[in-house]
Structures are given as structure tokens and as C-alpha cells.
Amino acid sequence: MKLARAIYAALIIFFLVAPLLVILPLAFTSSAFLTYPIPSFSLRWFEELVVRSVWSRAILNSLIIAGSTTVLATALGTLAALGLRSLGLGLRGQIQTLFLLPMVVPAVVLGVGMQAIFVRVGINSTYFSVIAAHTVIAIPFVLISVSGALAGIDPRVERAAESLGASPPRVFALVTLPLAMPGVLSGAALAFATSLDEVVLTLFVAGPNQRTLARQMFSSLRENISPAIASAAFIIIVGTVLVAAALLLLRRKRA
Amino acid sequence: MNAGSPPATAQGTRTQCTGGLVADDFISFSKVTKDFGSLRVVEDLELDIAQGEFVSLLGPSGSGKTTLLMMLAGFETVTGGEIRLDGQRINDLPTYKRDMGVVFQNYALFPHMTAAKNVAFPLEMRGTPRAEVADRVARALEMVKLGPFAGRLPIQLSGGQQQRVALARALVFEPRVVLMDEPLGALDKQLREQMQLDIRELHHRLGLTIIFVTHDQDEALTMSDRIAVFNQGQIQQCAPPRHVYDSPANRFVAEFIGETNLLAGKVRAIDGRAITFALPDGSICRARGVPGLAPGAEALLSLRPERIGIGAADAAIDGPNIARGEIADIIYQGDHLRVVIDSSVGRLVAQLGRKDAEWTPGAKVAVSFDEADGWVIAP
């Protein structure tokens, strides 16, 4: 029984990471094709990412957009979670559902709608439009994550702080926020990751100057399948893993 | 019962509770009412507390004790009436300006701060200079015998240690009032009793005004200057422990505090403090009782088990306050014996010490009590 369970778990994990195991080694191929077998080890495709401006520009764009999205979504999502927390039980559920809609609505629908609005206002195909669009779909992740952390805070701890002489802003700064911080940080990481691999919305609201890494991979996939895609994927994955590891470390230090 | 002066109690469910010890009222609740929606949780409550007094709020769960405490601390709004602290109306004063130390049932320590940081918090909020903070924190932790644990986080402390940190945190800034909401409820018996004595000693040493919520009557009896007995949002009686136990104001108090035998009957005559009471079997006894009883009124006689004496039935004595009966059961309780007697006035439970005479079930006995040990209350 125990063995069966272990095998089952191993199979699931394999199923989940198999695509990564397939694609990642190809980042180091010397061949011009995205196929096995790998003739020899080479960093030429990483070089290509740096040297060819479409790729390096895409990486830079991704960092700018994901970074801004993270800051905005984290701030707004955290505020929303705090606001929801202070609401009565009945209203809270309904408003929370509203906030989570962008997660449920198909990205294509969101994209069409956003494009229409941005075009009308005259800001489509700008960094602002892309960041705004990414922020909309990143907020739910922050909201869920921060709400979870806030739910874990015993309100009596905050009351205690107030009774000990802390004004409400100080209670927030010294007790509520530090205790919610793990949720805020994982929310930020999720927001970053969401922005990093978002393609569909980007197709609608970004212009040629806002090509992100994910978008660039997507279009180069259609044009010519070069191992540069694998290298880009490698960068994204390593970046995400690093962010997650940093978070874990931070959290462990707090606990 | 001891022949002290009758306690400051009134009858019925609505009771005035005005300071019995000192004249000046430090904290006073007048006509305080609290509604949660349509639910009235505290009703027209009157309570005055003197500076330096230790008052327990004792009552069953859901009787409104916590709500009253939360109104005093400023966590709950007051629906009606007025709360005064040192002469000043505080109904609308924000919590952080009230200068009260609150100890919660679950301690409510800051989980992300060490014990020392927790204790330093109220001082830092008051802008105390850093050197003085360190000094006072060290002394406060010493006081609760936690000096070596200053650097630990709450999760690295046992329940009792966390409780003591909470206590140190609530006392370190020398608040005007300390409020405790069942602070010992989560501790095991031994630790709880130790903490009861510790808190009592701190109260005496520092001259603190303490309001202490509990549903444990032994705790209230052990610690308090006065006990306010709560039921359904109203104070049933507010008096020193001995008065609450010996001279309960009404049936609720008599049954809630300690164990008692209640015998229904009629008041026959009242002569000063002495009451002549008629039991249904026709026998007459003499006892004391609450003020305000009238001759001819239906009433209850409350007899504490440990105040009932048992003697051999064949003794030729007779007179008031004696009934005859048969022992139905004897229950061993370690330090004492509980004896159940079927008597001519009904079933009685008596309590005997281990050194008292031994009885066996079925024995014919005579039970008796002193005039000062019977207490008559309204039904």
C-alpha cells in the first residue's frame, strides 16, 4: 500500500515535470534545430538571446513589465484584501468573487475588452496598457494569498496591541503588516510569475515595442522553431525557481 | 454563616452593585446596556469598582462577562448608559488612549516578537527612552520569573510561560486598570493554582486595580476582593467571596456558587435577623436569610452540604433544625465523603470530613444544622 502510494506520487510528479525535462536540455544544444539527440553542449543559444536585439529587448521588456506589475498588483491586491477583511461576512464573499473574476474570465475575452477600452482612450500599445492588463489578472493571486495570511492573524493580537497604546496606524505597521508579510511576498511572487508568462492579453494590448519574452517565444514558435526558445524558457524557469527559493528562505527565517 | 453585616445585595434579578469597600469609585458602570443587533447581551448594568480592588466577574458562559470587559477596554461600543474611569466618561475614548492592560484568554502575544519585544511594546508606544525600556522589561520579566526566556519567540514557550509574558506585558507600563479575560482557562490545574497565587500576590504588592473574568468559582473565591455574579447580562450579586457563598442573594447565586440543598417552604415569622421557616412536613426551623422577605411568603432554604451535621437517630434529642432520615449512599471523594440522606424533609446531600464518624448506607440518622448556617432566599 505504501509502495503503491509512493509509485503513484512519483508518476504524478513525473507527469508534471516531464515537459521541463524534455525542453531544458535543448537549451544547451549546439544544433540549429529543437530536436534530440543533442550533438554537443553549447551556449550559443544563450548568446543569441543576448546578442540578437529582439530577444534581449524582450527580456528587458519582460523585466520592466513584470516588475511594475508586481509592485502595482501587490499594493492594490493587499489593500483589497485588507478592505475585504474589515467588511461584514455577507458582503465580503460577493465582493471577493468580483475581484476574482479576471481569473475565471477567458483571457481572450478580457483581451478584446481591454484592447477596445485602451484604444478608445488612446493608450493601447504602450507600457502602461500592458502593465495595467497584467495587473488586472495578477491582483486575484495577490488577493487570495494576502487574504489567506490575514485570516491567519488572530484579531485579538491586534486588539492587544491597541490596548497597549498603539494607535490604529501603528497597529497596522507593527503587527498586521509584519504578520501578513509572508502572504504579501508570495502574492508578489505569483504576480511576477503571472506577468512573466502571460501571452494572450499581451497579444491584444502590447505594440511592437512591448514585446515580452513570452510573447517573443510565442511568435518565434510560429515562425522558426529555434532552440533559443528553450534557452528563454530556461531563463524563465530558473528565474521563477530563484524567486520561489528566496521566498521560502525568507519565510523559514521568520518562522 | 458568620454573623457579619448583611452584604450589599438586593433581591431579584436586577441588582444594584455599588462599591462596598471604599467610597470613591474609580470605575463605574451606570445603566450600561449592550445590544448585538436585536440580542440584548448586557442590560442596565450597575457596577462600581474602587481603586486597588480585585473584582471578579463570575458567571456561566454566554452571560456577558467578556462583552462587559470589552466595553471597558474600548473594543466594543456601549449601546446605552455610561462608563466612567476616574470621573471621566470614557464611552467614546479610543482603546489606545485608555491606558488599560488587557490579558486575553489565549494570551494574544505578538507571534513575530520575542518575549522581551512583546513586553517592551507598550513602553515603546509611550515613547519611553530606550535605556529605561530595557531596564523595565528586564524587571517585568524577572517579576514573572521569565528572565532567561527574554529572547524566545512565543511559540518556543509553554502555555504557562506565554501566559506570564502576557501578564508582564499588561503590567509593565503600570496601567490604571488591568483587565483579564479567563487568563488561566487554558492552563492545567496545578499551573493554574500557582498563577492564581502569583497574580494575587502581584495585586497586593503593586496595588493594582484588577477586573478578572472567570467561569471558575474556585478561582473567583480564591482571588477576589469582590465577586460580581453574572447571569444573562445582569449582575445577580456583587459582594466579597464569603458573602456570596454564605449569603447568596437569590437562587441563581446559591446554585451557581458551590453546592447547596434547596428546600421549599414558607416564611413563618421574622424577628430581626432570625427567620422562622416552615418545611412541608410540618417541621419548623430557624435560619437567617436575605432582607425583604415577608411572613407567609413562599421561600427556599439553602443548606450547604458541609454545614449539615449527622448524628445517630436513636439519640433522644429533638427540637428545631433537626430531621430524621436514612443514609441512601456514601460517595468517597478523596479528602471528604459525600453522604446522600433520604430525610423527612427530602433528599439531602451532606459532606463529611475523613475524621468524622463512619456511616454505612441504610443507617438511620438525625441531621441537623445551626441556625446561622441555614439561608432563606426568595423562590
Ligand SMILES: Nc1ncnc2c1ncn2[C@@H]1O[C@H](COP(=O)(O)OP(=O)(O)O)[C@@H](O)[C@H]1O
Ligand atoms: N460580536 C458579537 N456579535 C453577536 N453576538 C455576540 C457577540 N459577542 C458576543 N455575543 C453574544 O453575547 C452573549 C454574551 O457573550 P460573552 O460576553 O462572550 O459571554 P461570556 O464572556 O460571559 O461567556 C453571547 O450570547 C454571545 O453569543
Ligand SMILES: [Mg+2]
Ligand atoms: Mg467570555
